[in-house]
Amino acid sequence: MAITTHLKSLQALELAVREGSLKGAAERLGITPAAVGQRIRALENYLSTDLLLRGRSGLQPTKELDAAIADLRVAFEALDRATELLDFQRVSEIHIVADPDWAELWLAPRLPEFREQHPNLRFCINGAGDVPVRLGSPDLRIDCDSRNAEILFHDILVPITGPDNTRRIAEGDPDHDMEGMPLLHLRAQLDGDDHPGWVSWFNTYGHRESGQDRGVNYPNARLALDAVRQNVGFLVCGLSLILQDLKQGSVVNPFPFSKHLPATQPYALTLRHDAKNRPAIARFVNWLRNKARETQAEIDTLK
Amino acid sequence: MAITTHLKSLQALELAVREGSLKGAAERLGITPAAVGQRIRALENYLSTDLLLRGRSGLQPTKELDAAIADLRVAFEALDRATELLDFQRVSEIHIVADPDWAELWLAPRLPEFREQHPNLRFCINGAGDVPVRLGSPDLRIDCDSRNAEILFHDILVPITGPDNTRRIAEGDPDHDMEGMPLLHLRAQLDGDDHPGWVSWFNTYGHRESGQDRGVNYPNARLALDAVRQNVGFLVCGLSLILQDLKQGSVVNPFPFSKHLPATQPYALTLRHDAKNRPAIARFVNWLRNKARETQAEIDTLK
């Protein structure tokens, strides 16, 4: 028994008969009337038979089609039921809690790619997103603090500055040039040892004796990065968060990447206990792992 | 109600479940297993759900799919029935009687293009072809003799010779060069006035006083043309029959096409009384008219 071909043609045909016009079918299919005509004609050509008598006002199936139209209707009704059951419309929600800087600067720029392929998924990231927060623990947690979590990648911390300094750096000694510009700090860098900043960097690589913690403080990396892009000063920042900026040249590295500090902890992923059973989440995590692997590779290449 | 999308994915899915393997489904669909996997995966991605648990030996629908598989089976069984009814396999026969030279030299080279788009059609042309002759009148008749027939195109008759003469013609006087080479005749050209040949040509354009009907006789144009291609001599031939040869340079025209004779009658088409009701024939005739129009245009351009 041969397998049915021209499925889309048959679908268009059945719909055109049901609607009484190519135009009507086109609207339901979300394509142009010309496309519907082409689909049907393709089938007619294949069969070397006319199937539809096209009048200006209304269509009429030929007797060849008449014989089959009942089966076509049965078929597409059954398919529509199956579609319903398979829950084409289902919206699955993924709730994520993550390091805010990472969420804003690493995840957010990469997410649209994934969402394009998974239009049925809704995200809630750190309380914001497509859907409101849900009570209880999130499906995923990504940060640098959790123990026993699956490691995504090990970041490194590097000094960066704005694009206007590119020329100056090329000509002279970056140490010298830095003298005139403020150091930018993240609040977290000054609060504890978990987030190494300028203090650690100068302690390791020298270049400046005093005033290592002077300068401007920013509450989060996004704001600090905005300032860097506008040439406000120099910042020590996770390389993973600025890969795109470096490629575009909207920020630059005044020192070779070999002068970096390792992050104290890797970014790591914790899954909610029952999340593994949800295919949507499994698929998202899978994507996340791949993207993390890419990032790790880029970091390792540069450092 | 939304319209079912991913028809091919659903088809592959249903078939894979029925066959118990991607490979089996692939064979029935006439594509590679990789393609089947891709179809199914596309749907799974779209739904963000797993549908098929792939084991090395045997597949198993997930519970999501289980709910829908019955409807899918119903749908594709109905489609297969519809397919049957629409007679995907139907073989329609077209019986043609035509001027033998035209059939061999004009129709035969053009027909494959049409047949490629209409694999269900079988031809019987002048008793030969895919199917044996049928009693009674043919569906189509194409010749230059019938009256009250639909004109396809008006041919012109031109002298031609083989490619080896190209150089000699370029250098000198074709009249002179013709002296050493035999004139080729078709039997029909010598028999009556319907098929002008060298006699008419020399009477019109001069160049030779005697021996206009001497030379070699051929029973049909194909054989004569074979001889021309091998530089046996000079022939007066319908331009429509050698357009491709001229383009390829396998025959050449020693005289400008302005020195042509008009064919006494155009090629014309007669349809059997009931042929108009057969869509396959209507479509073939339509194609024939288009091709004839093309030929007419080429002739008019050259002459």
Place this chain on the structure above:
DNA sequence: CATTTGATAAAGTTTATCTTTATTCAGATA
């Protein structure tokens, strides 16, 4: 343990499908 078989991933190519634009045509409207 080596081999076979079926599924998968990645990449590149081919083919199908769709849109756009312009044209045609039957019937409605003036």
Place this chain on the structure above:
DNA sequence: TATCTGAATAAAGATAAACTTTATCAAATG
């Protein structure tokens, strides 16, 4: 009758889907 309108169509070019190929992987089999 003329002309207008709305739907279908034709042609061409652009886009996107689908397929094949090649290589890899993992389970099952000998």
